[in-house]
Amino acid sequence: MNTINGRCFRSGERNSSPIKSGWLRQLAFVAILLIGAACATESAKKTGDMDKKVNQLMSQMTLEEKLGQLNLPGAGDITTGQASNSDIAGKIKAGSVGGLFNIKTAEKIRDVQRIAIEESRLKIPLIFGMDVIHGYKTVFPIPLALSCTWNMDAIETVARISAVEASADGICWTFSPMVDISRDPRWGRVAEGGGEDPYLGAQIARAMVKGYQGDDLSASTTIMACVKHFALYGAAEAGRDYNTTDMSHIRMYNEYFLPYHAAIEAGVGSVMTSFNEVDGIPASASKWLMTDVLRDQWGFDGFVVTDYTAINEMIDHGLGDLKTVSALSLKAGVDMDMVGEGFLTTLASSLDDHSVTINEIDAACRRILEAKYKLGLFDDPYRYCDLSRPAKDIFTPEHRKLAREIATESFVLLKNDNQLLPLQKGGTIALIGPLADNRLNMPGTWSVAADFDQSVSVLDGIRNVAGDQVNIVYAKGANVLPDSIAESRVAIFGKPTYWDTRSNEAMIREAVAAAQKSDVVVAALGEAAEMSGECSSRSDINLPENQQALLKALLKTGKPVVLVLFTGRPLALSWENENVPAILNVWFGGTEAGNAIADVLFGDVNPSGKLSATFPQNLGQVPIYYNHKNTGRPLPEGAWFQKFRSNYLDVSNDPLYPFGFGLSYTSFNYGELKLSSAELKGDQKLLVSIPVTNTGKVDGKEVVQLYIRDLVGTVTRPVKELKAFQKISLKAGETQTVEFEITPEDLKFYNSELNYDWETGEFDVMVGGNSRDVQTSRINWEK
Numbered sequence: 001m002n003t004i005n006g007r008c009f010r011s012g013e014r015n016s017s018p019i020k021s022g023w024l025r026q027l028a029f030v031a032i033l034l035i036g037a038a039c040a041t042e043s044a045k046k047t048g049d050m051d052k053k054v055n056q057l058m059s060q061m062t063l064e065e066k067l068g069q070l071n072l073p074g075a076g077d078i079t080t081g082q083a084s085n086s087d088i089a090g091k092i093k094a095g096s097v098g099g100l101f102n103i104k105t106a107e108k109i110r111d112v113q114r115i116a117i118e119e120s121r122l123k124i125p126l127i128f129g130m131d132v133i134h135g136y137k138t139v140f141p142i143p144l145a146l147s148c149t150w151n152m153d154a155i156e157t158v159a160r161i162s163a164v165e166a167s168a169d170g171i172c173w174t175f176s177p178m179v180d181i182s183r184d185p186r187w188g189r190v191a192e193g194g195g196e197d198p199y200l201g202a203q204i205a206r207a208m209v210k211g212y213q214g215d216d217l218s219a220s221t222t223i224m225a226c227v228k229h230f231a232l233y234g235a236a237e238a239g240r241d242y243n244t245t246d247m248s249h250i251r252m253y254n255e256y257f258l259p260y261h262a263a264i265e266a267g268v269g270s271v272m273t274s275f276n277e278v279d280g281i282p283a284s285a286s287k288w289l290m291t292d293v294l295r296d297q298w299g300f301d302g303f304v305v306t307d308y309t310a311i312n313e314m315i316d317h318g319l320g321d322l323k324t325v326s327a328l329s330l331k332a333g334v335d336m337d338m339v340g341e342g343f344l345t346t347l348a349s350s351l352d353d354h355s356v357t358i359n360e361i362d363a364a365c366r367r368i369l370e371a372k373y374k375l376g377l378f379d380d381p382y383r384y385c386d387l388s389r390p391a392k393d394i395f396t397p398e399h400r401k402l403a404r405e406i407a408t409e410s411f412v413l414l415k416n417d418n419q420l421l422p423l424q425k426g427g428t429i430a431l432i433g434p435l436a437d438n439r440l441n442m443p444g445t446w447s448v449a450a451d452f453d454q455s456v457s458v459l460d461g462i463r464n465v466a467g468d469q470v471n472i473v474y475a476k477g478a479n480v481l482p483d484s485i486a487e488s489r490v491a492i493f494g495k496p497t498y499w500d501t502r503s504n505e506a507m508i509r510e511a512v513a514a515a516q517k518s519d520v521v522v523a524a525l526g527e528a529a530e531m532s533g534e535c536s537s538r539s540d541i542n543l544p545e546n547q548q549a550l551l552k553a554l555l556k557t558g559k560p561v562v563l564v565l566f567t568g569r570p571l572a573l574s575w576e577n578e579n580v581p582a583i584l585n586v587w588f589g590g591t592e593a594g595n596a597i598a599d600v601l602f603g604d605v606n607p608s609g610k611l612s613a614t615f616p617q618n619l620g621q622v623p624i625y626y627n628h629k630n631t632g633r634p635l636p637e638g639a640w641f642q643k644f645r646s647n648y649l650d651v652s653n654d655p656l657y658p659f660g661f662g663l664s665y666t667s668f669n670y671g672e673l674k675l676s677s678a679e680l681k682g683d684q685k686l687l688v689s690i691p692v693t694n695t696g697k698v699d700g701k702e703v704v705q706l707y708i709r710d711l712v713g714t715v716t717r718p719v720k721e722l723k724a725f726q727k728i729s730l731k732a733g734e735t736q737t738v739e740f741e742i743t744p745e746d747l748k749f750y751n752s753e754l755n756y757d758w759e760t761g762e763f764d765v766m767v768g769g770n771s772r773d774v775q776t777s778r779i780n781w782e783k
Helices: 022-060 064-070 089-093 106-119 141-147 152-166 188-192 198-213 249-256 259-263 287-297 309-316 322-332 342-352 356-374 389-393 397-410 458-469 485-490 504-516 545-556 574-579 593-601
Strands: 003-005 008-010 100-101 127-130 226-230 270-273 303-305 412-418 430-432 471-475 520-526 561-566 584-587 668-670 680-682 686-694 701-712 721-730 733-740 761-768 774-782
Touching: 022 356, 064 342, 089 106, 089 774, 106 127, 127 356, 141 152, 141 188, 141 198, 141 471, 152 198, 152 397, 188 356, 198 259, 226 287, 226 485, 270 287, 270 356, 270 721, 287 322, 303 356, 303 686, 309 322, 309 342, 322 342, 322 356, 322 721, 342 356, 356 733, 389 397, 397 593, 430 458, 430 504, 458 471, 458 520, 458 593, 471 504, 520 545, 545 561, 545 774, 574 680, 584 593, 686 761, 701 733, 721 733, 733 761
Parallel strands: 100 127, 226 270, 270 303, 430 471, 430 520, 520 561, 561 584, 680 774
Antiparallel strands: 003 721, 008 733, 412 584, 668 686, 686 733, 701 721, 701 761, 761 774
């Protein structure tokens, strides 16, 4: 069971008695004090040792060597044993490189690290980074899919296994987690984040940082996390990547900053800047973001790295030449320049003309050296280069087993008329679609270290799970996109889509013939893996027209059709929802996608995923999200259309699938919502409880969600906000009473003066299985 801000009791279970003996409480208190004092002493010693080491090094460093620590070039591929002859070797020897990224294998990294340790003057080790986003060799579901598990233990496990595998291959730093809130599914990088909600996003941020960094960052199986993209990258205008972001500070603090802040509170070691501008200034030059907010308000003590060439890109933003924008970035609080080499090549000149100070350069250099110290690289530069580890720690059967289990938990059952799913393990299945037999697309976007050939396709998964009990008739039926040029744009990064030169009509005829021989049709349709991700914005979020034509033809056969939907974003599926009897959204499930999909299709696993992002009825509703404001002319709930109210002429305000939505093969009944009090004062605690019963015939999991609405405030407040949730497991017929504890801390928000506090008044407390279908009770809480 996964529990956030709450407890859960099975029916008939009684609370254990509290400790009543005063001397026991005193003893426990003394023990806590002693432990705390010991921890503080040890922490102070570590900090003192680190300061001594860093001070010693910096006293010996030339200006050029200090600037070298701020330089993060891309390594490219390096042939094992030939590192000394590579283009980067000369810079490393000269002390002009602080770290490298996108080089992998322990053997190659050991070769490169040896150059820094044995052939550079001060023997400062390099830090090695990589985009380990949702797994390393063992690939887990894309981050948007992981967020739909609502299972923080599972998400932490993903990060933990990713760290184990990456560190076994020489990597000690990952550019993850991405925690950008996004309410615009046109934006391709929605696939890399945790959806639209700041509270859920914050829980995910904490779980990811904990999984990557563990309790000891210097351990050989942990890696440093890098929260990104600071800030507001997910709010790009028109959903077009790298585009302008413009919003009020009150919205930043209340709706977008929380996941970043949560990562900082969790101890994340590094922060990556975003490409977009904030308040008219590109993030990499924003002192307000990188110093005032990040360090002064939030107390961040790690280092800040830019995204790929973000400093250089400020030239096109219109802030000046490379020398100017590099100085602006350093002064803003950026410590490391990814790829652009503006710091390396211009800061010495800027120092000469007093555009920057030596103190600013020293501060950035110190933060990089401190990160290396925290990673244990000064004690053992080769701690991540144990050549015996890859064989035993990477792509293991246990890791693949967990990847399969977690993938099943990420799938969201969107529709299931007449209990079409689960399928029987018998008869004939027509498996149709461009994604039915494409193992290379299963890992999804940003799976840079994956061995795609080891991934499991839907076809292979059905064969593995159903064996010879099921006869499979396969047909491709359609290309991913109707246009070969458009499809070539997404058949990249080792993930071909295998363009079929036959006409659409010929492929559909073949698919219909296959369907007519079957008992049921499984249509594997949707996006290719690289239709979402970086620079994969879409102006049309419908199913591609050629795939929809195929789906219509399959439905005309009269055979029951199950749509297995691949996507990296919310799609507009109004026609599909109206016409297709069963829809299972499988996102991109990673290495074990095909096996996991088959596990759910045949009912070996009951789906339990819940949406972390709203699905619109059509693109015109975008941006659409559950925690919106009310307006002064709100449309009554369930109504449409009323003149002079906030609504559309041609579509209701309702989403197609609301935030938190997801079906199951069983059914859950919510009993009476109970509150410990309707009148509260000061620091009292509100206990909220509700019995939940599995009223179906199979075991299942349900995510019980608690929302609060602040009805009157000094600033306008959302119609509801997620404040707590629990994921519970219920056997058929079982009841559990789910209990949440709410305190004034859960009522706080940033007011117009950006003060974080709560206000006296009435609040609606809502509990249910999604953001739409809730029970509501009202309370009054006085200060």
